[in-house]
Amino acid sequence: MAWNVVIAGGGFGGFYAARTLEKVLPRESTKVTLVNDVNFMLYTPLLPGAAGGALEPRHVVVPLREELKETQLRLGSVVGADSEGRTLRVENLDGSCSDLPYDELIVAVGSVSRTLPIPGLAEHAIGFKALPEAIELRNRLLRSLETAEALDDPVERAQWLTFVFVGAGYAGLEGLAELQDFAADLMQLYPKCRTQGMRWILVEAKERVMTEIQPDLADFGMRELRSRGIEIMTSTTLDAVTASSASLSTGEVVPTRTVVWTAGVKPHPVVADLGLETDRGGRIVTDRTMRVAGQQHVWAIGDAAAVPDPAQDYRASCPPTAQHAIRQGRLVARNVAASIGRGKVKPFTYKTRGVFVDMGQQEAVASTMGIKWRGRPAWFLARTYHIALMPGTKRKLRLLADWNVQLLFGRDASELGRLGHPPRLAEASGGGTPSQQTVGSGSGDEAPAQDPVAVTGDGTSR
Ligand SMILES: Cc1cc2nc3c(=O)[nH]c(=O)nc-3n(C[C@H](O)[C@H](O)[C@H](O)COP(=O)(O)OP(=O)(O)OC[C@H]3O[C@@H](n4cnc5c(N)ncnc54)[C@H](O)[C@@H]3O)c2cc1C
Known part of the structure; x- marks a missing residue:
């Protein structure tokens, strides 16, 4: 049988x-x-x-x-x-x-x-758990820069240039660090935005960031991010979100169009x-x-x-x-x-041997088998580890190629938000809604028109 x-x-x-x-x-x-x-x-x-x-x-x-x-x-x-x-x-x-x-x-x-019953959170914030969310974040960042660049009022522009991440575990911290790094690279293409400057905020309810790693490594990571101008607010919670603001427990109402929720699963x-x-x-x-x-x-x-x-x-x-x-x-x-008769059932005995937190800009913190690493050696270790762990030789090579291309040529600034969501034929031939085909057209909250049954997990359509 x-x-x-x-x-x-x-x-x-x-x-x-x-x-x-x-x-x-x-x-x-x-x-x-x-x-x-x-x-x-x-x-x-x-x-x-x-x-x-x-x-x-x-x-x-x-x-x-x-x-x-x-x-x-x-x-x-x-x-x-x-x-x-x-x-x-x-x-x-x-x-x-x-x-x-x-x-x-x-x-x-x-x-x-894991969301909490915070007013406006479910409607206005974006998660950072699945691939479509990561791609939407990249596109939203680009749309925000395009929108900000087109505005004359600096107060209005500030909303589009402020990014709030809530939850400072490795997902939140690495996500914020990578996006901020990307945005900093793009600034040369957006003169008005560059003159005004951006605001990146990391909000954490606990007293410190990255509770997954030792306090001295977390401190190093925090210092590194602060040196890039990132504001880190510990012992602070998010109280409410609207389409254009985030209210914090400190009493501050931050004008922002992007709130990213990474506070647990x-x-x-x-x-x-x-x-x-x-x-x-x-x-x-x-x-x-x-x-x-x-x-x-x-x-x-x-x-x-x-x-x-x-x-x-x-x-x-x-x-x-x-x-x-x-x-x-x-x-x-x-x-x-x-x-089913092959060997002996055994208990789970694995204990964590190491943690890596990649902070972009060739900086990371790591702890492996009791040894602590920081800066470039930690970053190199983290990348080596992921290449080793990624299943399949083809995938390993693709990762290596991507990382090396980025080191040599930087990152691409095109916003392909409608990739995988083509306009319907009627739309494309003149009867559609042109605003959905341009960047920076609206609040940045609207999703592209989607076929409700045909969207796959990576945001492409079948
Ligand atoms: C941004 C980010 C960074 C992270 N970084 C690290 C890290 O550096 N190190 C680390 O150790 N951990 C990290 N994690 C945590 C790690 O991703 C999870 O702990 C891990 O993926 C859990 O594995 P799993 O198999 O339980 O679930 P998953 O890997 O999430 O797999 C669950 C699978 O089930 C599928 N599925 C769900 N529901 C259904 C359904 N109803 N029917 C059919 N299929 C379904 C999903 O599509 C998915 O393929 C990170 C997480 C995030 C979000």
Whole structure:
């Protein structure tokens, strides 16, 4: 009888689980199916590079079909599960639904941005978690500069030249650093903007930035960013957002057209529909081997799972990082193999060995195996690490090429916001809305016209 292993989610956890299953389970007696809503894995640590225009968006993703030769990829959205009947409910691309039977199920659906009930946040802020958000941020920055350049009133122009990031974890800090670096490079092309200057603000509710790394490294990073003119406001919260302002707990109302929300993640909403036990944060409760509480044949890993953390004596859950998701993916595959008679089920024992925070401009901070790095050596280490980790030789070479081209020639300033969202034929031949085809036309909040069913995860259309 062929064993049927189904993996829900093809990000860091799911991808490495599939890859390991291909190695440890015999092809003739096992079928591995990976269900994912897009046909690639997003390499999130490189998302700031895509937002800042240093990396081609297609070079920060890993096409699943290219890298997983033995796994059956099923493109669709997981919408539910029946653990008694051992089926996973999948909404297919054509809108129909199917129940996929499984012998063993690995849940790895990841997380989404965690928003708070802050007035105007959901309507006016943008997240920084997915590729379309990174591309929209880059386009918005360019549209803002174009809009500002066309304005005569410096007060009005200031709104378009002020950028507020909320949340100073590595996603927020790296995202802000890359975009600010990009904007600083572009200034020579926008004389009015250059004369007026920009304002970049990082708001953090906690007392310090980057709680993921040691305080002295975080201090170094903070000093570096401040030396570039970035304002870092710790112990400060965002109180309200409008289309043209951000109100802070300090009482300041910052005129701005761009608020980026990077203040934490929560498990993907579909987790609540899988009928599995969750903790207070909504993550799936597992034991140390990543088997879901009360389930014999369901496993959970990555951001969606509350896997007990060996670094905290298994008293708290692992942090939501790619490092953990990768190791959990590899081990859960071996545990699944063990539960069907190949080897022994083992507990998760990985403890973080290093952290990199790339701040652009060839500056970074890093901590690896107890050694602290800062400045250019840390930046070099971070890039080497990502090239080593990026799956596939072709992808590694593409990364190298992008980085070297950027070092030699700088970044491109074209705003291709309508790429993948072409005007309808009627529009293109004269009956359309020309304002949507020009840059800097409106508030910067409007999205380009989209076909509601045909937009893929990387913002291109099928
Ligand atoms: C900007 C940024 C930078 C980061 N930098 C770092 C870093 O430097 N180091 C680090 O360790 N971590 C970093 N992280 C965190 C890291 O990305 C996550 O911890 C990691 O991706 C979690 O892996 P995962 O497999 O649980 O989820 P993901 O990698 O998010 O994968 C989940 C997958 O499931 C798919 N999916 C979701 N719902 C469904 C559904 N209903 N049906 C089908 N498919 C679905 C998604 O499309 C995705 O492919 C960063 C995160 C961000 C946002």
